Structure formats: C-alpha cells, structure tokens
Amino acid sequence: MAFINDNYPSKVLQDAVAAIGSLPGVGQRSALRLALHLLGQPKENIHHFASAVDRLADDVRYCNTCMMISDSDTCPICADRSRDHSTVCVVENVRDVMSIEATGQYHGVYHVLGGVISPIDGIGPSDITINQLVGRIASGSVSEVILALPGDVEGETTSFYIYRQIERYGVKVSAPSRGLGFGDDLEYADSLTLGRSILNRQIFKPQ
C-alpha cells in the first residue's frame, strides 16, 4: 500500500479521524465518514463546528449551588424562586437533570454529583460534589433529599455513603420508586424487577 501515515493519504485527515474516533461509540470507519463529511462542508461550517466544541473547554461554568453546568454562577433552576428549594434531588450528571425536567413532574431543585463513587475507576467521595451537598444540608434550608442515583453497585454505594453523611441532620431521605414500568406487561419485565416488585408491593389505589 502506497500511503505513508497508516493508510491515510493525508496527516491532517488522519489526525481529524483519530480525534473523532476517540469519542465513545465512534469507530474508525464512522470517524472517517464524519471527517470526510466535515471536509465536504464550507470552511466556515468547519470553523463553526470546531469553535463550538472548543468553547466547552473554557466557557462552561458550574452553578455554585447545585454544581450543574451553567452559563453563570447560578443556574436557571436555582435562580427560580417559584421552585421548592427545600427539596433537593441528587443525581449523577446533567443528563439526569434534563431527563427529570423533561417529565415536568418535579418542582424542587437538584444537586449534581458529577459522578458516583467507584473504587475501580479511582473515584472516591472527594472526587464528586458530596461535600458541597452536605454543606447545603448543614445550612438548614433542606427538608428532603431524593437520592436519584443509578441502580448499579456504584450508585447504591454512593447513595448509602451519602445517607450516612446526612442522617445526622434529620432530613427526610427518599429515592424514586422502582418496579414494573407504568403500563408494562408482566411477561416483558426482567425477573429481578418482577421479583422485587412483588416483594415491594404497594397498597392498591383505585384511580
């Protein structure tokens, strides 16, 4: 094969493919396809794309209160006086906030941990925003903490760690209900969920 540079006819193209291919879930073939798509765009589109990504490095800020990504020191949710600031929903990341906001069912505020405790990945309690959460609760303005963390080992470990840190303040600590999906048939539920939903059965309330 005639190409130097690992089969790419151009080092610039190869570097772009390597950068795009470093994104999670994007293979080398897709990365080449995307790089060639960008290459086929007008130059100003390419500059616009690169600049929009570049600004993630320097222009993103975090809310001083809930640690969510924000354009200012106070995010729109923490700045909203119509929300219930005594109820704090603790989530792993900003995607969780956006998912819960999209339901339109929650009117409290959030606390974004920025991760969960994971010894295998070297992430300890001080690497995420647990101290800031404890500080919010210690200030006395919080009456309920909802631990809306992932249902895996790391998520449960983190929930338990937070629970131990905040139980001394006497706030109510809750978690989202888990069980069969609303409207789901029993036959399609995984057996872990089905079994636990029977054990954790709730009083039937006719609508």
Next chain:
Amino acid sequence: MAFINDNYPSKVLQDAVAAIGSLPGVGQRSALRLALHLLGQPKENIHHFASAVDRLADDVRYCNTCMMISDSDTCPICADRSRDHSTVCVVENVRDVMSIEATGQYHGVYHVLGGVISPIDGIGPSDITINQLVGRIASGSVSEVILALPGDVEGETTSFYIYRQIERYGVKVSAPSRGLGFGDDLEYADSLTLGRSILNRQIFKPQ
C-alpha cells in the same frame, strides 16, 4: 421546565450539541452524550480535538494530478514511480481509494471525481473533476481507464458520461466485475445480482 435555551442548562453546551448533532447519523441524544464526554475531558484534550477538526478547513490540499486529499501537491500514489501510471482507476471519493488500496491488488493510479453526476442534487459534470480526467487522458500517457463508480443510477450515468467524453482518445475503458461475491452461496445472493450473474456468465477456469 425551567431551562431557557430549549431545555439546555447552558448555551455553550447547547451550541456544542447542535454542532455535533449536525453530523450525519448522530442524533440529539448521542450528540449530548458526546458533548458531555468531551466536557469531562481535560481542557487540552478538548482543544486538541477542536484543532484537529478545524485544520480540515484550511490545511487539507488536493493532489494536482488525481485530485485526492493530500498533504502536498502530489499525493504519495502519484509520486510513486513504481506504480503503473498508464492505468487510471476512476472513483467517487477518497474512501474508495482507501478501500481499493487496502486490498493490495491494484498497482495503477487513481482519479478522484469528488462526487457523481446527480441532477436531483444539482451536481453536474462541471461540479466534479471530469475535465481534469479528460485532460490527463488527452495528454496521451493513459492506456486504460477503469470506471469504478457506484452501481446506482448516478454512478452509471457518470460512467456513461465519462465514457462518451473519452472514447475519442482510443483508450481501453473497463469496469470492475460484478456478480456473486467470491465464496458466496447462491441462496444468499439478491435476485438482481443472481440473475445478472447468470446472464453475464464467464468461461469456467479450473484453478
């Protein structure tokens, strides 16, 4: 919902998601996932990513001879004197070149059209590098042209157009064989391919 800016807590994040989501085959959910992945990287990684993409706009050049993406005015293939410069394989884009090079079976040179004729997309003969191809053939150094274009209507139209432009020069014009895949079972071939492979049957050559 409390977010201004179309449900994003940050305009910077929203702009990055919009840019990434403009890539073909990348939906809004994936774009958000990728943007948050980048956001979680060290700043220098984000700058490196943005810069690698940005250079596609200004630092990519094209080979003066075959029109392939290149870092210089002559691509490594056209610069390789050990290749057969009298055989020119005409392809749609650089990905086709890379695919053929990866087989290791071809030792001629290429001509990259940069597209195919497509009236629906407003792409005419003068929008792709057909004139440059005709110029190479008119110079008298080419003895065979292989039309390795897509098998769809646009590809066949383009092949036919090129054939009409170059037949006056008396060069051999060929195309890759089409038929059942080598090693394929008949039962898995699509019926168009199977039917045509019977019509275009070739003399059996015992190995």
